[in-house]
Amino acid sequence: MAHLLGMDSVSFTVGTRTLLEDVSIGVDDGMRVGVVGPNGAGKSTLLRLLARRQEPDSGRVTHAGGVRVGLLDQRDDLPAGTTVRDAVHGAVPDHTWARDARTRGVHEGLLGDLDLEADVARLSGGQRRRVALAGLLVADHDVLMLDEPTNHLDVEGVAWLAEHLADRYGGGRSAGQGALVVVTHDRWFLDAVCTRMWEVTGSRHGDTRGGTVLPYEGGYAAYVLARAERARQASVTAEKRDNLLRKELAWLRRGAPARTSKPRFRLDAAAALIADEPPPRDSLELARMATARLGKQVLDVEDVTVTVPVHGDVAEQDGAVPDGGPRERVLLDDVTWRLGPGDRFGLVGVNGAGKTTLLRLLTGEVTPRSGRVRRGKTVVVATLSQDVTELDELGDLRAVEVVERERRTTAVGGKEVTASQLVERLGFARERAQTLVRDLSGGERRRLQLLRLLVGEPNVLLLDEPTNDLDTDTLAAVEDLLDGWPGTLVVVSHDRYLLERVCDRQYALLGDGGVRDLPGGVEQYLELRRAARSAPAGGASSSAAPGGRAASAAPSAGPSATPDPADGAAPQPSQAEVRAARKEVARIERRLQRISEQEARVHAEMAAVATDHTAVQRLDADLRALAAEREQLEEEWLLAAEVAG
Incomplete structure (x- = not known):
């Protein structure tokens, strides 16, 4: 594949925090990349650096000769007095863009409810977002970078955009189709569109090292599996390191020999083990708190x-x-x-x-x-609103004080937990727990409001x-x-x-x-x-x-x-039929679980008697019987699940 653009040893710092450190990545023709990572890790910054909208502190960003890059930023820069038509097409005559099937598809998918002569200043935030996205999609870019393109789109709009991008930057076409880089938290969209993932780790609180970008092959589902495997391998490595560290520390505690110059290599080895200890991944735990009893009528x-x-x-x-x-x-x-x-x-x-x-x-x-x-x-009743405006009047309070106003202690799993402990379990480091609400990011405000609701x-x-x-x-x-x-x-x-x-x-x-x-x-x-x-x-x-x-x-x-x-729809089942169907679904699922366990045991037995032809034939017959029963149960499950809803 032809190389289109990339980063070489790029670092970028905001204030005293290094967002990205020594990052080297590349975008080739035909790539469809999804970018994920914690809020504030630097995903939007990564896109702006790649598009050369910002300059790195060190390293370089390279573009192939003549490459055209389009960027949908989260910030709205449509000037007042511009019509929808001008914002999307500029000075291109109607008859020119109207004969292009792809452009007509963009109009239908994003602009169908908008007047092309309307001033963008009179549009809602979501409508302005769709106009900006449409303007990028009708243009001819070699690399398209989209920062949260699904914001303000409904389910139908997200489905249309996924189909459009997958066809435009995939669809079985050959080289020269361009590349896509998209930042989004919509996991269905990531799986439907992207063929590889970048995880922006971000710099962690208390860690002097900056964040990096970890590449993964496949869409979001493959990324989750790969990350779990990477975490497992890291856990095994950490366990080996911990065992070695315990041996070294035990040796160092043996008294006088540890204070002489003779075992200096032992001291150096222990220091290296401690220095190489990686920082833990930021944890987040949303506690299951008590819930008031519900009666029959809700x-x-x-x-x-x-x-x-x-x-x-x-x-x-x-x-x-x-x-x-x-x-x-x-x-x-x-x-x-x-x-x-x-x-x-x-x-x-x-x-x-x-x-x-x-x-x-x-x-x-x-x-x-x-x-x-x-x-x-x-x-x-508790409601988590779209914009979390309920926190606006609490802007002068610290995050932990917002929870304390609702309840100072809460029962979680039968134990009393203080407000500060809850906030910390929700992913707020101690310094962030003392941050004023008005200075929190959008994601932090949403997490805080959800916790505030749950303690009630x-x-x-x-x-x-x-x-x-x-x-x-x-x-x-x-x-x-x-x-x-x-x-x-x-x-x-x-x-x-x-x-x-x-x-x-x-x-x-x-x-x-x-x-x-x-x-x-x-x-x-x-x-x-x-x-x-x-x-x-x-x-x-x-x-x-x-x-x-x-x-x-x-x-x-x-x-x-x-x-x-x-x-033309079938009659709705009665409540009695629904209850019976749900019981049947539960029964079938229990039996399917037992079949899975039986199959695992049979496979283990087959491995143990692999040289006994007669035993293997008998076990193979057992497996076929279990498979036939599974197939029959799955058909029954589908019928019952349709009634149970």
């Missing part, structure tokens, strides 16, 4: 209609207002949705469909125009885009926490990886005022959206642009709703 949304005011030309464009009527749009239209104890629901939907409004309805912040929301007597011992947790600003290690810790969450959970997110990991069922807001059950999960939602876009204009399945009222490809339904027979 949250019931009954026949609820919610409207929001619409101002100016938007109302007229959306068709949300009849002539002379009040300027308002219906977000939820006669919706019934019930949440029981232990339910774990994920919410997806087009931007502006009302996902956040639905969460605020559950908390009581939004009053419905009609219908009601019934709450159980023991319900304690809620039994209903509402998470609105919880993955914003969190690195992949923190996300894994959050998912581990939510895996064991005993209460009721509702998650609004565009992160498919998170939804599929922590939620048992997904629901969609398609912009038609309803809440639709998605037995097929996120993939079913994407199919519905594709069907809505391909339906004839004015048909029953037509869908408006984000922010407008739309009719979905099928009627919406809550957990207790019955689908319209015209929808």
Whole structure:
């Protein structure tokens, strides 16, 4: 592959902290690189250095002759007074870019709901982000660098972008296709797009050495496996070093001989072992704290209609207002949705469909125009908002003081833990625990707010885009926490990886005022959206642009709703059938686990009697029988799981 650009022994320091030290990496034609690492490790800095937007303190950044580099920065630099058309295409005439299929695809995927003559200054932050991304995608760059491109994109937009980039920088084409480097915390996106990973380790607190970049082959899943193997090997090496160090120290403690010049080589060897001890990886532990008891009734949304005011030309464009009527749009239209104890629901939907409004309805912040929301007597609700604005009024407090205001000590695993201990377990070093809230990074603020909510011992947790600003290690810790969450959970997110990991069922807001059950999960939602876009204009399945009222490809339904027979969907199973199916799923999973254990034992026996032909034949027959039973059980599991949801 042709070399496009790279770093040679690059170091970069911010203040007194060395972010990158002696880093040497390269980008070749055809590479699709995903960049991950802790918040503040230097991922964005790495991209800016590679793109020559910043100069390194030492070392050099090299570009092949004539290479064209495009960078999507997290900072918005679209000037006011620029139209969407000019920001994307500049002075290129419409007839020139409109005949290019790739450019038309970018318009459909990112700009379908925007007026090309609109001033970018009047757009929302998410819309401006999409305009900047579209401008890069329609240009002809040899190397494209994207810093958090999935921010402000919904599930559908993330899926479109992944398909576009995988086709543009892969798709089986030969050399000359260019290269992609992307920083993102969206793990599904990393697996769908990237063929190799860079981990930016960052400099650790108390360590004088700077961070580095560790390369891994494969997407995110392969990276996780490779990192686990690297950690295992490091653990083995550390254990050997510790054993050797204990021997050396024991020898040095033997008294007078250790103080003479004769054993100097022993002293030097012990000093070298101590000096070579690597710093531990930053740890993060989200504690499983006590949860208030839930009764049988949790949250019931009954026949609820919610409207929001619409101002100016938007109302007229959306068709949300009849002539002379009040300027308002219906977000939820006669919706019934019930949440029981232990339910774990994920919410997806087009931007502006009302996902956040639905969460605020559950908390009581939004009053419905009609219908009601019934709450159980023991319900304690906690909400993690998108922007963590709740911490703004606490900006003059230190991180540990924020938790202390809620509770000075908390029961964790049957033990009393202080606020300072909790904050430290959450990944805040002691000096960061004393940092003012207003000086914390976005990821640190989100972690702190989550801990603040958990010490209040809620039994209903509402998470609105919880993955914003969190690195992949923190996300894994959050998912581990939510895996064991005993209460009721509702998650609004565009992160498919998170939804599929922590939620048992997904629901969609398609912009038609309803809440639709998605037995097929996120993939079913994407199919519905594709069907809505391909339906004839004015048909029953037509869908408006984000922010407008739309009719979905099928009627919406809550957990207790019955689908319209015209929808063509199968009738919803009864609660008794669902309970029976869940028991059957549990039974089959237990049997499958036993089969796995039996197969392991048979394989071990076969290895022990490998020279006994008769015994091997008998054991092979046992294996075939177990495999046949496994196949039958897996088919039964699929049928039961479809009913159980």
